[in-house]
Amino acid sequence: MIKNYLKIAFRNLWRHRVFSFINILGLTVGMTACFLIFLYVKFELSYDKFNSKAANIYRLNTDIKTPSETINTSVTAWPFAPNIKREFPEVETFTRVNNGSFLVRKGDAKFQEDNTLFADSTFFDVFDIKMLKGDPKKALKDMFSIVFTEDAAKKYFGNEDPIGKQVLLTGDGIPSTVTGIIQNIPENSILKGDMLVSMSTLTQHLNKGLDQQWGNFGATSFLLLKPGVDPRAMEKKFPDFIERNNGKERKESQMFYTFTLEPLKDIYLLSTRDGNKLGNMNNVDIFSIIAVFILLIACINFINLTTARSSERAKEVGIRKVVGAAKSQVARQFIGESVILCIIAFLLTVLLSVLLLPLFNKLAGKVVSHGIFTNWQYLLLLFSAAIGIGVLAGAYPALILSSFKPVVVLKGRFATGTKGILLRKGLVIAQFSISVVLIIATLVVYSQMSYMRKRDLGFSKDQMLVVSTQGDPARFALKNAVNSLPNVKSTALSSSVPGSGNPGAYSEIENKKGDLQIANLDLYFVDWNYIPQYKIKMVAGRSFSKDFGTDTTQAMVVNESVTKLLGYSSPQEAVGRKFKQWGREGKIIGVMQDFHFRSLQQPIKPLTMRIEPDGCDLLSVNITGGNVPATLASIEKKWKEMIPNRPFSYFFMDEFFDRQYRGEERFGNLFLNFAILAIFISCLGLLGLASYSTMQRTKEIGVRKVLGASVTNITALLSSDFIKLVLIAIVIASPLAYIGMHKWLEGFAYRTSVSWWVFLLAALTAIFIALFTVSFQAIKAAVANPVKSLRSE
Known part of the structure; x- marks a missing residue:
């Protein structure tokens, strides 16, 4: 049939x-x-679910309330996670991670490892990243310990066993020991890194005393809770913990914060913290x-x-x-x-x-x-x-x-x-x-x-080449040498360029009522040429000028969003107002027209600029359109003469900014x-x-x-x-x-x-x-x- x-x-x-x-x-x-x-x-739905303990892993987030705004951030101050582990029996363990960038050298091989993660020694107790060589319990315990991914290790050691071998970190050439090799971190993970460096390297050497800075927010902290722990019930205990450990400083700074626990499995697709979306x-x-x-x-x-x-x-x-x-x-x-x-x-x-x-x-x-x-x-x-x-x-x-x-x-x-x-x-x-x-x-x-793509961004990104100097002392000499090259219109140094991200700074700025209003404002360190080179328009006051000696220590330029935050009806009203920011005091000398220094997916935020040459590590070079390869070759030649120990790294501003919309x-x-x-x-x-x-x-x-x-x-x-x-x-x-x-x-x-x-x-x-x-x-x-x-x- x-x-x-x-x-x-x-x-x-x-x-x-x-x-x-x-x-x-x-x-x-x-x-x-x-x-x-x-x-x-x-x-897309599988992100970080390869971790066997993913159901019990939570990111510790912070909501910081100031008199001006509430900041929803995914980071905490450095001491919080270790102290939470100490005081809360619900926490099995914790780990902190922080993005970094290192110059790594071994013999003639030198690479700028931009995808670097600082990580606590407990990193492998929380995340299931397979260790191919080395002891996961000890690999990140000591200062100057490095764990490479498989692919990164091959760049420096080929088929040689790298365990116990040394490489040189930073421009100072700090000897650091390879203590482990891990499999390449899966693509469906929010953690991205080719190299892990022990957290103690950061907290005890590069930024000594960081673990005692209760007001310094920069650590991404993950808590592994014990099975059966209710994260919402645990959140209710955090206010008392914060008050005991940091209550006085909170009141003095008028920055009041609360903690929330965000499931690891929800971060990629659902989190909108820091104004960013990893997935959609x-x-x-x-x-x-x-x-x-x-x-x-x-x-x-x-x-x-x-x-x-x-x-x-x-x-x-x-x-x-x-x-x-x-x-x-x-x-x-x-x-x-x-x-x-x-x-x-x-x-x-x-x-x-x-x-x-x-x-x-x-x-x-x-x-x-x-x-x-x-x-x-x-x-x-x-x-x-x-x-x-x-x-x-x-x-x-x-x-x-x-x-x-x-x-x-x-x-x-x-x-x-x-x-x-x-x-x-x-x-x-x-x-x-x-x-x-x-x-x-x-x-x-x-x-x-x-x-x-066609919207007016408020700044010029065409024919703008950006060279990352990583803060090398020779960057000032390099700037002058590049500025004299043919086909180079102008150069400028800064800490950030549009699309690259920038730090928030604790600030006090005089508002319309005459009070010093506390706010966390985005901050660019720039030199004299930055604003004119990027063709950022001034709508009130003036830009920075070498004719005014106090501009290096007592001057600030803000964007229109800052004036709106402070309650001014027109930008002109903000000119001459007082500010305090990161140890500097002075007056606002000018107001910039709002420009899109972040993606168009995000509203324009308040932005401040100050002259701070020592804080600038990005060299922006405005070049002519003719014979770009020859101009690049000339700039690279100057680089090799002045900064021979670092690889030449650059990007074009238009491509870099448009990458946000990829x-x-x-x-x-x-x-x-x-x-x-x-x-x-x-x-x-x-x-x-x-x-x-x-x-x-x-x-x-x-x-x-x-x-x-x-x-x-x-x-x-x-x-x-x-x-x-x-x-x-x-x-x-x-x-x-x-x-x-x-x-x-x-x-x-x-x-x-x-x-x-x-x-x-x-x-x-x-x-x-x-x-x-x-x-x-x-x-x-x-x-x-x-x-x-x-x-x-």
């Missing part, structure tokens, strides 16, 4: 191979897209919805084409029933054919996924999977989904076909019912509603990306590609239905041609029904797309609007796609010889 079912199934699939091909192709493309999105979503849960949700949409469209195609062809197999069903076939047997036959199609689509999906995975990883900007066979459970899930799709998608057609009455069918009076026609039309509307939503969403995404650009590219796939699958279904509709109306077309209908008349006749369905889809999809994209845009502090032209363009695009798809078959039928179609009459 089964052999007979299979023989009939394959014979029927081959006989109607065009429709079978469309069905298999649609399912394959849909399942492949869905599977790749599934890999992406699983990867909205994007994960959007791609999950797209995956469902694509699979739904593929299933709709299958149901549509199968039910449309049901009348062709009516006599087959009638004969089967006459010779004794039960309704359940007929249903199983057609569900079996559906499952066979899905199994073929599954095999092709596996092949296509293998071929497309490297390209998909590139589009995603990360290795979401090293191979689809690394997790056989995923393939089993895909196979189960294929079988499920086959059964569910084939169930309705099977029930329709198996319910035919043999007497009616064999007399030739069977015709497709009104319910079947309405179902197909409804499914086509659903398909194109999804497609129109995706078209509108794609246009809005790219409109926002364009808006962000995640959004990748999201846009992925979105576009999957939207195209969804539209392609919809077109396949429309093509199949148009082909079937045209075949059903062959004789009608022949009669119309004999009576004088033109090719245009017939094409319009066959296309009009489908265009009406697309127009209904546009009406349904437009408000849904508007609501969804309006919510997505709320994630940007500076954003474009959802314009009317987006809906018009999406509607025209959908109509054009539908017309192009349907007219191909319509024209083919219209130009056919009517004699052939009427010969059987």
